[in-house]
Amino acid sequence: MSAGSLATLLVIAKEPVPGRVKTRLTPPYTPGEAAALAEAALADTLHTVLRVPARRRVLVLAGAPGPWLPPGFDVAAQRAGGLDERIAAAFGLCDRGPALLVGMDTPQLTAELVEEVGGDGHDAWFGPAADGGFWALGIAEPARAAALVRGVPMSTRDTGAIQRRRLAEAGLRVSDLPVLRDVDTAADAAEVAARCAAGSRFAATVAALARAGR
Template sequence: MRTLAVFARWPEPGRVKTRLAPALPQDLACALQRAMLEDTLRAARGARADRRVLAWAEAPADPLPTVPGFEIARQRGEDLGARLAFGFDALLAAGGPVVITGADAPETEPARLDAALDALAASDLVLGATLDGGYDLVGLAAPAPGLFAGISWSTPRARAETEDRARARDLRLRTLEPIADVDTPADLVALIGRMLVASAPPRATTTALADMGLLPR
């Protein structure tokens, strides 16, 4: 069974996309995060996965809202490494490869998610590189205890540290071509520039930026 999980932070102003300040106030940063998540979920629905899961971080008490086509779960752990470890342990228990993607790269397409899942037929670990030195998705074919502990998350070293650790464990590694994610004001400016010339930009993100007056309607 091919499992695809989307890891997202619960959209609450002041708690999401905080590094976009001062380019965007808290309410607009939250609106952008919601839109990017919507585009990520759309891409996930188009991927060739047998099981899809949306896992929330810092979500309110139950009941959590349903999302068509997705099981709903909670992330657990003190940092991203712990949350990934818990998520993989839980999802891999059902059998088959697992890919976990974030929601910070709204231009992600189903083909990228399919490539990650396909790679796990011949690799132990797949990373979806981002231009800032991190990764937007990660997949495992089998449990890899301790792989994500102590990684310098949210730094340009995150991907290199994970790759080094994988090689030290003799894991077969596949790294996908880099994609842009959106964390900082500079990332936002670059995204707007790409949207202006894209033939098929991500729909929800385009609408959100147009509502903010940052893209023409």
């Protein structure tokens, strides 16, 4: 990818508040521990995004920013509604493309993976998740995102397949990114931590909790 080929990088996330994030990690983790894992995953994701050339980086946030937010991001509040509406609204923040949206659930994300997007002749980029969802969605023309995303059922085993089919049926040339595993359960956390870069916040947090008997 040539430097600056991404106009906008979007990270859609929730503020890591105990009891509101990563609730499927409890048990075995406490709500506070689950929030600590969410914060580590979000911080790793944001710092990875900072390493990728882009004209603008936006955190699309449900909640308030905290000390985990590094400089270099605009912050926009998530719109109310289902996840499909929130994703569509996030792309609406982009005045030009290409734009890529990622979530906070894949702290194993690398800058090299993100750098596969943009400037390669494709119209869209799709990163499937192992649970049937997707971890990344890129659109060369963000103004088309609303029609491509709205109405896709979210948080089902078929979400990714339906979203990918929407892109193809719209006649877009789609580049498929590697499958990544979301962190939803304690087993996911252990597996993803093993794949994180050395020194990652998420892997360190998982290791610290393991030493504490979690």
